[in-house]
Amino acid sequence: MADYADLMIEVSRQAGNQYWVELNFSQSDGQTEQTPSQGAARFDFNALRQLVLQPEKYGRILKDALFAQPDLRDFYNKCQVSAGSARQSLRLRLLIDRSAVELQNLRWEMLRDLEDVSFIAIDANRPFSRFLHSSDWQRVDLRSKGELKALVVVANPKDLKVGLELDGKILT
Numbered sequence: 393m394a395d396y397a398d399l400m401i402e403v404s405r406q407a408g409n410q411y412w413v414e415l416n417f418s419q420s421d422g423q424t425e426q427t428p429s430q431g432a433a434r435f436d437f438n439a440l441r442q443l444v445l446q447p448e449k450y451g452r453i454l455k456d457a458l459f460a461q462p463d464l465r466d467f468y469n470k471c472q473v474s475a476g477s478a479r480q481s482l483r484l485r486l487l488i489d490r491s492a493v494e495l496q497n498l499r500w501e502m503l504r505d506l507e508d509v510s511f512i513a514i515d516a517n518r519p520f521s522r523f524l525h526s527s528d529w530q531r532v533d534l535r536s537k538g539e540l541k542a543l544v545v546v547a548n549p550k551d552l553k554v555g556l557e558l559d560g561k562i563l564t
């Protein structure tokens with residue numbers, strides 16, 4: 393599946409702790425675009441702060457807040473089915489409006505899928521991107537691949553029944 397169907401999730405503030413969620417779906421053929429689904433959301437910032445070290449619970453609360461409205465859940469599920477039937481993966485794009493700056497501090501990478509099976513952000517078949525509004529028109533120059541660095545850590549505890557044979561593999 394090289395093509396993607398896109399689900400844009402846009403969140404904006406209404407008043408107080410009330411937010412508005414809009415889901416927009418389009419497929420890569422450019423001809424399939426559904427009427428957006430909209431609904432209210434309310435985030436429990438205190439609960440999320442307390443669960444920051446418990447990613448599964450944090451992700452569930454985030455999912456339940458974002459998809460609190462049945463219409464939003466149904467729309468999300470229909471998007472997955474539609475993408476699958478077109479042999480496409482579903483790409484999720486989260487756009488947080490300027491009116492909801494406090495949502496930028498949430499750990500969106502912990503968002504669970506609706507079936508509560510996995511974290512959406514680490515599903516290789518469901519790319520997840522987060523977008524920010526900016527009034528800055530300056531060009532962003534990406535680093536060349538030669539400047540990128542990565543730290544890789546390999547654990548191989550001695551008390552495992554089946555250990556890893558690491559002779560020379562770590563350095564390659």
